[in-house]
Amino acid sequence: MSLPVIRVSIVEDDEAYCSILRQHLDQTEDIRCISCYHDPQQAINNLPTDQPDVVLMDLNLPGKSGIECIAELLIRMTALQAIMLTVFEQDEQVFAALEAGACGYLVKRNSLSRIADAIREAHEGGSPMSANIARMVVASFRRDPSQQPLSPQESEVLARLAHGDTYAAIAAEMNIAVHTVRNYIRRIYTKLHVHSRTEAVAKFMSQKHH
């Protein structure tokens, strides 16, 4: 049985890291690296033509942050799943990337197999939410009352995630199905994006007019 191949692009200015990652991904059966960009502007110009399923986006790119790149790309490519790559955990930037529409983030020292797993998960449409992210989301909604408020169920899911409960445990506690938990998580992300993406778009448009 041949698996459907996940087409991946990498945007990363560290050429050595990029080439090692590419080599590895090409060794998996189900992931193909179709393009690599070291320059963010080139990536923004070419990725809509390349049509990758998933893009791995470095956080610190020369001239433009990966967060901005993700925001811009998602305007043109709505089906794109973007994963942020960071050297170290940096809560602020990671959260900014999630707000901009990234569906997850990876620390660069993560093992190659973990990176491949994250790509598969992103491709299947899951935006997993760890306890750490949940805590950041809670803080975000608390900080900014202009955001579309969360429903009581969404709030409860978020609180339980922050507490460290598994999806299965949350489903059992709330008497709902696991996929419903996933739906709530997706909706929480959407509310997060709707708010911040309009900002990103506004920023993008204003830059274009200059």
Added chain:
Amino acid sequence: MTMMRTVLFLLAGAWLGRAAATEPLTLIRPQASFFSGSDASFARVVDGIAAGPEGWSVTGKQEEAQSLVVTCARPVEAAELDISLFFLAGRPFNYLAEFHLAFTTDETPSLQSTWRPLEILRFSSEAATLQRIGSSALRASKIFYNVNGSVPDEIYRLTAALPGKKATGFRVTAQPVVISAEKNLQGLSYYAPYDFTMTEFRVAIHRRDTTNIALHCPVRSSHPLYRNADGTFMRPEALTDGLPATIAHPGRLTPAQEFFFEIDLRQIVDIDHIGLRNRGDEQFHRLSRLKVALHQAQAKADARADWQGIVRADGSHPAAGALEIVRFHHGIGTFRGRYLRLSSEAVEDYTPQLAEVEVYPKTTPQVISIKGDGKKLDHQSTLEIPPGIRRIEMQWEIPQKAPTDGALFRWRIRGQSDEWVNSRSRVIEFPCPDVTGAVFEAQVLHSDGQWDQSLFQLPLIVRVHWWKNLWLRIAMMTIAFLIAIGVGMLWSRYRTARQVAALKAEAALANERARIARDMHDDVGGKLARLAMLGDLALHQDAISAHSSFQPLSTMTDGIREVATELEQVIWSLKPNHDCLHSLARRIYHYAEEFFSGTPIHCSFGSMQQIPDGISLTPETRNALFRSSKEALANIIKHSLASKAHIDIAWSDGQCLISIMDNGQGFVVDEASVSSYKNGLTNMRQRMGSVGGSFHIDSNSRGTTVRLGWAQP
């Protein structure tokens, strides 16, 4: 899977080994003084198929001697050859009446080559009776009648000696016999029209069951032997007849100093050991003070031997029926020769006296071909194994037959594992050694159960992929080490900077910290991530054979990841905006989440809601709280056997309380055992003490709770 493949391969190897023992030599270019029929039908004589209507036939010229010459595709060297002459054309009476065999060492064998007689040692046939008329010639009997009306087709099976020569071709000469003197009729077979059809001529290397080359060799004695009661004499051949029950010794009046037995081994051989078998019935004390001498040429009784030694010079004797092993160090000289002489140094009558003499030639196994993962590898005095090879296969030439049980030879890789591996198969397979400079060694087992003293040795040079190179590994570890030192230096620079900054503005310090954090983040962090990733890639490329994956490489990769995690922690604490409890709490929660992911322990977290923003911590306090929490988490994994853990960071009345709980097995908590339980607990206590904090541990069989307390000054 791999195991299964190995087993299948060994089975296949055993089969091949067996088949190789009887595999006929490839014979090409048949030529004859005359043949009837087409070239194609004549060529059938060496087509590898024993039966068929066609082959070498001489119809029309059957009154003269006729010769067949065949060429060996590859020159053959063997002590003994199995030669078969097939007459399976459905004309059962048309077998050769008389023939002799010869071989040549000429480069291109033809009828004009120099031909030497091939000594026929043993022979058998189907219907006719073969009779020796010379050392290399046989005559078949005429079959006069048969009972059931059917005579089987004829096959002659011979074993011939090829002493120390490399034969390039063989010749069969059919000799005419007199059919009728009155009619002056001669023919090459007994039945009209007195011709024959040899459907196949076949040669194969003979494999003996025994490695004793003295078996059936001619023996002579200098004087007549002991006269038996029935008037017959003992026969010297008793010493090489293979039967331990037959003995030989001189008579009583034979002058002891002059008497000797002499065994002709038919060729000069290097000897591994000689076995002297004592008689098993009585008088076995007579195998004592036996002089054994080896000569290259047949010489007078007092000729100087190439090697000589005295067995049981002390007058002792082997047990009844036992085999006395004689090796080169039991005498003086070169342990080789053709003629083996036995005489007695004992004063006793009827000596030398023994049942059997066995001679085992020095036999070193020879490797025919070596393959690495199925591809041929060349070898000279060493074997160079290219990188990435996983399995080595070797095919061996060992002259004797594999015994039905027990080994044919044994091998080992000295330098990797010095243990011998016995093998019955001529094909062996083993994983490529992971060390270079090891030496492959092999040794033959003789049929008497003695290992040959000579060793086949082949040094193995194992080439490795560059990332497996030791120096590269050392270099990478050095890099990691230097990075660690660099971090230390940066940290101390930071501390110095801090002291300076304490005197200057708070902002300058913050800037410096941010700069250091950025530098390390971008350069060191990125490089570490790359190294870890490179390690992964190398591991992955090797992971196909998981069992041979190289431990140091994965240990190094893990080490690099740990350095990176440590660095992350340093960078995190360098950032001025993390100098608050809120930030620390998030950090500890996140660390615990990562720490327990992939373990069977499920970790849950307290709420952050009660922790207000803006509670500042000194780097020392923050460090003490974070490190102590880490230690407590590590203890849960190492000691608790818990399935659940919970961390709660709370703030009330100017006090911070971190509780770390598990539902594990706990441990005894009297004050003495706590302080001595693990260095870790002592560390936590000291750390917390150094910043004016508190440390409490509560433990029973239902779990352990560690509480770290700190009050705002």
